[in-house]
Amino acid sequence: MNRSRGARGGVHGRREVLRLFGAGAGVLAAGGLLSACGGESSGGTSSDGTLTVKDQLGWLKLTQYGGFYAAEKKGYYAAEKISTTFTAGGPNILAWQQIASGRAMTGDDDNTNVLVAAAKGRPLVVYGAIFQTSPFAIISKKSDPITGIEDFAGRTIAVTEASRQQFESLVKKAGVKNVTFVPAGTDPTQLTTGQASGYSGYATSQAVALQQQGVEVNVLYLEDLGVKSYGNVLVTTRDQLDDHHDDLVRFLRATIKGHEYMNANPAEIGGLVATDWNSGGLKAADEVATAEFQKDLIASPKGVLQVDPAKMQEIIDGLVEVGTLSKSLKASDVVDTSVLEAAYGGRTSLLS
Incomplete structure (x- = not known):
């Protein structure tokens, strides 16, 4: 059973590209041990x-x-x-x-x-x-929600580059067809402008940001899609x-x-x-x-x-x-x- 849920208001800055499925580079000294x-x-x-x-x-x-x-x-x-x-x-x-x-x-x-x-x-x-x-999730409008992997069919989904392989594997395993994946931008405007039906982001950041702007959203977490996290x-x-x-x-x-x-x-x-x-x-x-x-x-x-x-x-x-x-x-x-x-x-x- 899905645990897809609506997000409440509030927003804070969060890493723009979530490195959920891969490691990045770069380091800054943080002081002693x-x-x-x-x-x-x-x-x-x-x-x-x-x-x-x-x-x-x-x-x-x-x-x-x-x-x-x-x-x-x-x-x-x-x-x-x-x-x-x-x-x-x-x-x-x-x-x-x-x-x-x-x-x-x-x-x-x-x-x-x-x-x-x-x-x-x-x-x-x-x-x-x-x-x-x-908190990483697929965020969609409550008026046109994505509540499960089957709802990816015929949709354009904006995903981070690091997570694309994972989502492609999920739709292939589920036999879902006609899914278009596009790179996710640094904020969820792709969703509000209609460029995408779903947006991959942090529920505690992008989802609540949209809600605060008056956009009612649905949140589909990775574990709702069968991906333990x-x-x-x-x-x-x-x-x-x-x-x-x-x-x-x-x-x-x-x-x-x-x-x-x-x-x-x-x-x-x-x-x-x-x-x-x-x-x-x-x-x-x-x-x-x-x-x-x-x-x-x-x-x-x-x-x-x-x-x-x-x-x-x-x-x-x-x-x-x-x-x-x-x-x-x-x-x-x-x-x-x-x-x-x-x-x-x-x-x-x-x-x-």
Whole structure:
């Protein structure tokens, strides 16, 4: 059964071309790795046990990362004796490269980018995920909705170049004919001008942008099309996981609380991200709407930030099938749930 749904209002800037099915290039230094407060050498702690964790965000400081900001604002990191440094990403920054090179202890990146890097021998480990379902979707007008793969027939669909191979494979497997794929522009005007019936983009960005402009839209997520997905997986290296396991547990425990708080208080955190955390240019109303919209994508019956090795294996197998991964991987070699399990301690919520 499809989970196609309408989007609510709100918008924020988001990476213009989502690298969901392939890895890009480019890197920007993000500063040191894991250091003690007071300028001690990396890997140490201050005299009172406070540890500085440097985290490389996969994109800008927007509401999709509001859970981290909530954990800072509400003192959850401080309670774990952790001082955090969150470095914003950008169009030429791949967070996994910052982590693999030792410039950050942890961070988040696109699921496929991480898997492609892991297949090339990078010792990356996924230990959680912000979005339990990737926000990447086919967006259409509610008056002429695309609710399943069969609705692609006879349509023009604007897709990112990186995702075209995946969508072509989907329509071929489903036996859907007469589909015209065109390159997706940097904003969803192709949909509003009638150049395309469907537009591939981030539901938490382009879909809510259209809704705010008064365009009622329908959102068809990848998982509605049978493509398993995560969005913004939490990443570290194998060495960091082995050497700083307890530190990552402390960091994740506070981060879990921050995401739970944001989901329970989207208006508060969305507004604060716009006015306090971001450097400027955001509208509080937009960030509040985004925080409200993304709640369902973050929530999970087992708790926020979960990652399931069995689901990751399905993702890997799908990427091998369409040629994005040149070789198969064992999810057990890429995913480690021990940090999550230790952070939750058998619970499904840390605030309730």
